[in-house]
Amino acid sequence: MKNAILLLSAFLICGAGWSQETKNKKADIDAKVASLLSKMTLEEKVGQMTQITVTVFEDPAKPGYFDAAKLKQGIQDYHIGSILNVPNPGAPTTKRWQETMTAITNEANKTRLKIPVLYGIDAIHGASYTAGATLFPQQIGLAATFNTNLVKRGAEISAYETRASSIPWVFSPDLDFPRNPAWSRMWESFGEDAYLSAQMAVALVDGFERNDVGSKYSVASCMKHYIGYGSTTTGKDRTPSIIPERILRQYDLTIYEAAIKAGAKSVMVSSGEINGTPVHSSKHLLTDILKNELGFKGVVVTDWKDIIYLNTRHKVAETKRDAVRIAVMAGIDMSMVPEEFSFYTDLVDLVQKGEVPMSRIDDAVTRILRMKFELNLFENTVANLKDYPKFGSEEHILEAYKTAAESITLLKNKDAVLPLNKTDKILVTGATANSMKYLNGGWSYNWQGENSDVYAADKSTILEAFQNKLGKENVLYTPGADLEKEDDAEIAKAVELAKNASKIVLCLGEKNYTETPGDISDIYISKSQIKLAQALSKLNKPIVLVLNEGRPRLISDFEDKMSAVVQCYLPGNEGGRALVDILYGDVNPSGRLPYNYPRYPNSLEKYNRKYTESISENEQNNDAKYEKSYLPQFEFGTGLSYTTFAYSNLKIDKTEISTTDEIQVSVDVTNSGKRAGKESVLLYLSDNFASITPEVKALKRFEKISLEPNETKTVKFTLNQKDLQFVNQDLKWIAEKGTFTIQISNLKKDFLLK
Template sequence: MKKKVMIMVLFSLSAAMNSQDIKMTNSTIDNKVKALLTKMSNEEKVGQMTQITVTNFEVTGRKGVIDAAKLKEGIQKYHIGSILNVPNPGAPTVKRWREVIATISDEANKTRLKIPVLYGIDAIHGASYTQGATLFPQQIGLAATFNTELVKEGAQISAYETRASSLPWVFSPDLDFPRNPAWSRMWETFGEDVYLSSKMAVALVQGFEGDGVGSKYQVASCMKHYIGYGSTTTGKDRTPSIIPERILRQYDLTIYEAAIKAGAKSVMVSSGEINGTPVHASKYLITDVLKNELGFAGVVVTDWKDIIYLYTRHKVAESNRDAVKIAVMAGIDMSMVPEDFTFYTDLLDLVNKGEVPMSRIDDAVSRILKMKFELNLFENTVANPKDYPDFGSDKHIQKAYETAAESITLLKNKESVLPLNKNEKILVTGATANSMKYLNGGWSYTWQGENSDTYAADKFTILEAFQNKIGKENVLYTAGADLEIENDEEIEKAVALAKEASKIILCLGEKNYTETPGDISNIYMSDSQIKLALALAKLDKPIILILNEGRPRLISDFESKMNAVIQCYLPGNEGARALVDIVYGDVNPSGRLPYNYPRYPNSLEKYNRKYTESISEGEQNDDAKYEKSYLPQYEFGTGLSYTTFKYSNIKIDKKEISSSDEITVTVEVTNSGFKEGKESVLLYLSDNVASITPEFKSLKRFEKVILAPSETKTITFTLTPQDLKFVNNDLKWISEKGTYTIQIGDQKVDFLLQ
């Protein structure tokens, strides 16, 4: 039987940091790395740069069983430095993970130098490949909270539970900057704003890594996918991008720079290509910009097979050997090969013949060894279960619930149809209403997340959460529609049941997916679901539309017929409980959209569009005309509450500033309604005239506050000289004299940069 989770306050993970954790200074680690490097053979060095998937070491025909001979060959003969991925059949228990890591560690300890193997995992929204772990909203939902402290706390929990699984390295956060809503990995990002993405990136890195990854409660983070991966011209995964360097630096690179300053230990390179050059082949982007210009001192790892793909897909290499040389000389430190030893054999040959200098190899291996020392892997690789009593605990689950509750976004509430009365009989219907797959999405227990109903069987689907809330006798249910296949009988059944209910809860969205399997050619909601929505709308009964989707699927065919619209994104295992509490008013919604939700497939302007993106023939180019002719379904920052907030008395401490001045902005925010609520206060800046066409507005600051009814708080923001700058055609960050406009809510104020 499913049980309601006790509400508990999250303990401070920092207080749990064990004082016995071994901590070494950078100089100590550097000395250890240098000493070890001098003892290593060329074979051992090249092996450290080789990463192999764990399934390569399984007994043929017996999935999940480690083949001792294969593992010995990989570690003793090929000296592999890293293993990744999940043993078959997926989602091991904590105990099973410890057994796997112990087996690998024991074999590594039989080598001449006893260098530990670094294990990496796609722990994307919690320890998502461990049974019983706490799963949070996916990244796009984290962005919607506009609450960096909450996100950081969630990352601390994810680190704790990942380390409990004996896994020290997570391939997260995703810092891609998506420019096409069709892209299948949009939900892995923080949305379409650079500033929001940067702040969320810092929160995740700090949560994962804490004060030092040597703690048994922290993990090393891995920024991905460097760089320009989210800007495909086709909207399909792993397809080319065309990005001027000025744009790349002002937007994409800014996010990575923030995460690097926060201390991110590693970075994964984009599978795509920019302006005809695969990023894995770009010495300019990897070595000149990332390592030298930004000073990134961590490990640069490839994505899956991407050195091989330089030869087989991108066609910039004549052979696999040529591809290895190109990538390593570009600055790659570790190759996610991951299914054979071709990288090792080809690179060793290149080194022995002098085609790749030892200086490049030593640089790569030093970075890898340094991260291993920082993680204390030379001291211990297997977690002690006694150190992790809170794995999957109620207090961790409570934090996931709170995060889901703050992410879920109320987009429409016509005539205050929400919150609902708990005494009303409702119909719950729709393709996403009764499966955990659509709450969690991909990277959940398995790559595509198809087994979430099995692994999260003790969690509530949306249907079950409603039944738990108001009783099964008050909840009617039928699927109503498949995600893709039209079924007139199911629609007729839903219509018939709806006649017995006072309100309709219509749950629509997408299948579970990630990467290429999520590619689509049509960004509208599927025809089968549109047909169900239109059939139910004919009944003239209030409909609450619940969206479970990783990207905005267009709903303009029927949105006007919906009384309320709630965007859940992919809220994780506790998402259904949070959603139902919002629907009934036990939780006041506070999420905000981290992207523009488009209305039409050929009107995909971002919130910070250029003025010329909203021209209509014969009309003035102002915002009023934009609202009339180019209105998105919902704009970035949209998010309703069950209370109201009023902004007033915006003030700045200077009307005129120099290029070195900071400017302090204050505004009063009042809860003018009758219910306590959380409000994300967003500060936008507009450069009114510039030599590079300015954006309509750009987010520069945000803060989330809690206000009781009639309470007023004064919010203070400080803008720095950097906030006024943009990248010019000489690739320099500059600001220019002129007038700037600050906007918070409906309040605006101008100042002059002299």
């Protein structure tokens, strides 16, 4: 006991010391910011609020290299505080990034105050704009792992490799909350559940920033896109949303709140509008809620041209100058202008004429300077490449492979057709079978990701992974179909080849895309691919359907004819070999769907739907001809394994609780099969009756565990009062007295809130 007391005392002393050190560091930075701010002219301050894309400064005769006069003009004449994006032609090496950042730093050091330029990049699944970097699954695949430790480790590696590129700021994580599966950026999100999204957000922020954002191995994160961006009524990118504030607070805002508490240094604002108000013009959302209510002290930056769009698209500002006034007064700190200097000239004029107060400018610049000091940019802006020996290393690649393997989700396995036998003759076919573009998706080496086959030429496509495992002579292949264009001759060729195979691996999905180029009007998988699937199914041979897609494209026209269905999402550079290792049983699948996979285009209910979304006519008139309305192709949380897991002994420590109690939950999970496996244990909670119509169930906790055959583990969770609450009509979080149901697997327990 004495030793325990001594250890506790030491821990408390260390904790107090760390806390005091943090306070001292913050006070020191605050003093430096205040001192520097007091020396700055209006023009220098407004320059700090201006972000320009790097290509503006390039020499037209030498793409990728600076025109010295243009760079000087931007940094010395306009005092710009931030640069973003990728030099032409894209994906520089770490050496070229070093040269680029050295040129920028040298120019900044010639200015009066020598304020460093803050460089930002869309490194959303690794240092994805640097040649040779380690690319992880896209965010939707990270969510499917249900493994926050794995996700955090991936973010640490991404931060390391981004800093090796001399870049200190990443526009990640994406905290959008998609409500329409047609949306082109669904794969950049964590799916349809707010709790899962919040936990993954914290994992990424922790991994990027590592409690010391000034480290040469850490980067500042940027939450995006605040707020409501993923909920467009049309499903198209950058189109309006209609979202009551009660809904925003109960779901969307909780994700940002979790990331802010984790220490996220910046936030990017949604390009959309909510209930007729563009977010960039909403003081209520940006200042009243984000800055004041949530206490966010970081930098609020726009997305591409979005202040200009207040005038040209949203039509809430009659001029670009008026748009600048509206946005800055709403709470914008930095404008991604990004191809001109109009924001700078307009804002200087607005302040000089008293239309924007200097206090608003000082607040914005204080936030920007604070982040620059926190990032240690005044001491170091360019990476010493010798400090990054693990860039693109086998160690990092292994982590990307493990993450891809844990993300890939087995949705169906009829008659245990998987795992495959290495003696089987296999036909690999389908439009996504032989390209790295479809494994990586957008934001990979360049905006739309169309150059992945060039930059990732040393990586394995799905076909190449099969050939590497079995030998080229043992794998039959033909594309079978184009992603969009129907080709009867190619389908006939695939059918003929399939006659010589015992099993077919059919790789279907989508093109690489992001943002508006990814807009679609039909969520069915393309007709050319459906036609191939249906033609092959007539052979009555086992077909393993492999989906490579950023959103659930409907497969209900032929899913019943598939023996197995495997969802890969966008698994990154190591996804091909991870998939093939799963198909042959070298790896046991453990991913779970982070969204409902819909069956019909007009039936898009989420798993946590309201009861009225599940009404079955036969409940009322007992007429069997009516189908139940809630019938997704696969439900949120679906994920099969090559082993089986048995749940038992669900316990809660109280059957009645007060409004201050926590409740302890435990359950035993046994690997009842013959293979080692990983299982995501999901705890759902149902509020059985409430004044706001309750959800059928909502995810409240999860934990991923590993079990050997016949091994049992007891998994424990703690639920608190916030887990019982919802947002009422007065926009207050409340819990109401009554019965709640805990559900883990097929086990349930009730408790009463008194």
